[in-house]
């Protein structure tokens with residue numbers, strides 16, 4: 001073995017010993033109703049981000065095929081070279097309209113959108129204040145920007161206020177997930193907006209898990225909180241979750257979007273997404289916002305799961321979103337619970353540090369409009385059969 005590999009092998013063994021080793025499972029087939037085939041077995045998927053059940057929708061698939069017929073498979077270059085097609089452009093106009101913003105700008109992924117926003121808007125003289133449970137991409141984005149970064153206690157506007165009071169000579173930003181990806185709770189957006197405007201700070205919201213899902217019209221956590229573009233100058237959301245395709249966008253004013261086009265390195269120096277994906281996403285948006293029954297069904301399923309889990313005395317978070325974690329504490333119990341569910345035909349991943357804080361390993365259950373009520377009942381029955389004890393009873 002090469003010396004370099006020997007060092008890595010030791011580190012990998014250490015991860016394994018601490019039950020933090022991660023591995024992938026190979027999906028061999030996707031079936032209807034949130035079912036997947038793995039190792040020759042059919043499992044009910046309770047851990048995807050396909051909240052509206054659109055990732056397998058045939059109408060969207062047809063739009064993608066038509067997009068390939070029209071555009072071929074690749075974008076051929078970055079947006080600023082030859083990659084920006086009428087399909088991308090029309091999608092950006094749709095996204096601006098849906099979010100009630102002046103403009104929207106497509107990015108290849110949400111991770112890249114977040115890196116790009118802070119590369120373009122923040123620098124050494126600036127201050128970025130972040131919720132401690134923000135998505136990893138927002139934390140990485142702040143660090144890479146070179147700005148001073150301060151984290152505040154989860155969902156605590158007073159703590160954000162205190163961090164902002166440390167002052168800056170440049171711009172300041174308050175950054176939060178709209179719906180927290182691992183806890184499922186919605187950020188206190190109204191109060192964060194008040195705190196931000198008091199300090200002249202920009203409120204930046206990443207609504208990756210809210211767009212398409214939250215609010216009766218599904219436009220996300222900002223419209224539910226009644227916040228406009230002037231309250232939240234930078235809105236980020238992704239298209240690979242509820243919308244069922246791939247990609248991400250930033251929505252905001254003309255000046256914000258033009259600045260991103262000039263300066264966001266993850267926008268400038270990367271190939272545009274395939275135009276067929278943009279065609280599919282346009283179709284998906286139409287379906288996601290028109291078919292309100294998908295959000296109605298989610299509300300029903302969420303209530304049903306919470307009622308069942310509460311009856312079993314499981315430790316849950318204060319979530320009304322399709323993200324419904326069961327807190328188990330240490331990585332070992334979370335892995336064992338995930339394995340036990342797997343044996344019973346349910347796919348629910350164990351989420352462990354560093355994705356979540358130490359001592360808060362969990363099963364991250366997610367619901368989808370592709371689930372039926374009896375799917376949720378079967379999951380609750382499976383949880384009842386298991387010895388699932390929460391972190392407070394870990395002794």
Ligand SMILES: *Cc1c(COP(=O)(O)O)cnc(C)c1O
Nearest residue numbers: 109110111135137181206208238
């Ligand atoms: C998933 C996610 C991202 C990353 O989006 P991708 O398009 O998957 O790269 C960014 N922010 C949040 C809050 C997310 O949940």
